[in-house]
Amino acid sequence: MSYENDVKAKVLKNENIPDKLDIGLLKYLWQAGPFNINKEDSIPRFLTKVSALNEFTDNELRIFSKFLHKRQFSRDEYIFKQGDAGYGFYFVFSGSVGIIHLTGKGADLKEHTVAKLERSQYFGEMGLLEEYNRRNASAICLENTILLGLFKPDLEALLDRYPVVGAKFMREISLILAQRVGGLMQEISTLRHSLGENGAIV
């Protein structure tokens, strides 16, 4: 019996008919389900593997995924450069990204690879928080890469329309920043202990 005939029969028998189908929710459940073959391309399923979003429920991830922008980058393409104005936060959906810090000027310009980020990792969170953020390092694609970007206007819309999901995301961003500040403090204290009174390494 088809779905339509089933509903018709229930109406004729004065039985309760099922609520309206939520296609978005069904689509998400299908994509996130264990029997889905096309797992690699599913954004909600990908988000379940991002450590920063561990606290999100499946429905919250579905809502959050609607605000993300899928962007394709080719090998050696810059996502942003050090000193650029930054308004976005990115998840690495596929491929890999190098974070490079430049020091010196002119002929003394040196590149330091700070980190290599791969699938499920993220970067650029300061761009969402500061009013006018300047990127502290460059991000370059080390191979053909797909990123999921969340930009300041999207965060504003998320906070306006889904305050619970927005607040949860802001809490996660705060935790990421707290971890980074903690790491920096530890590094500073290690460096202080390693320096002599004249600033020489002992």
Add this chain to the structure above:
Amino acid sequence: MNTAQPSSQKAQAYFFGLVVVFAFIILALFPRLSFPIASAYVAALVLKPAQDFFKSQSRIERFIISILMIGLLALLIWPLVSLTGRIGVEVSELSSSLPRLEYLLRQKFIMIRDLLLVNFKLKMDVDPIEMLIKKLRKDGGSLIVDVPKVMGNVIEWLLLTPVFTWFFLSESSGLKKSFLLLVPNSWLERTYMLLYQFNGRFGGYIVAKTIEATILSVLLFVGLLIIDFPYALLLGIVGGVTNIVPYVGPILGWGSALLVGIMQADGSSSLLAMTVVYMIANFVDMALVFPLLVSKIVNLHPLIVVASVILGSEIGGLVGMIVSVPVATFLKLVIQDVHKSLYVENQR
């Protein structure tokens, strides 16, 4: 590390530029399309806050948009239906008084011309009143010939605007994502942020100006009604609409009432009372409505506003004057962004 710009990035930039230029050419060549799109965009901006408010309460988006559209149409149609009769009567009465205005203006001009000739021996060869009347007759005549075409365009515009507004409201998220897909990766963040800021400010400006014009129209209508000045409703609407133009608008509104007052020739007391009504209405606007609603949104220096209004009138007449402030706001955002990237970044 290879730092050369990959050719795909250049291709992206060229493609985006071509699409934007093509879209602008199409819109410039076909005003029958661009006018409904522009008015629908403005209407969508006005309805957006209400849509966002209801969206956060409920998930039935299309139903909410339908309700908003019906509300907007009712708001537009109700005054049109209920007030068209009265406005029509006032317009036809005003039209019948125009020959009297022509006669009065001619008399005044002859008086001033003779005064200059007798007292200062200055002879005026040019007759500005005659020139003005000739131009009005010519324009008026061509308007009558074009009436069927104009009416057809207006009806088409009235039908298309709600359709496009519906489209802008219900598909705004998809439209935005489709547009951003065209933007090259290297320009994405700045372009998105700039458009977001402009949309926010322009939307706020439109909503604030609509409220301001409505308040002023009501104040003028009530004031003129109290002093029993003719064409109170028509002058109230004209005063509210012209007030959208910064600085010059209030004078335009008062000027139109002055012309009506001269035609009536009821004596100076009526003109004085009318001027007091306009002064009170504009004082309320300047002291209460503008500071509370508009000033924070526009945030432009008064000199910039005056300069943009003058430039707007030079380029696009009355329409140019109305859109001058939003355009100046957009240019300010672009200049601020470029300034920050050139100076602030280097100072940090």
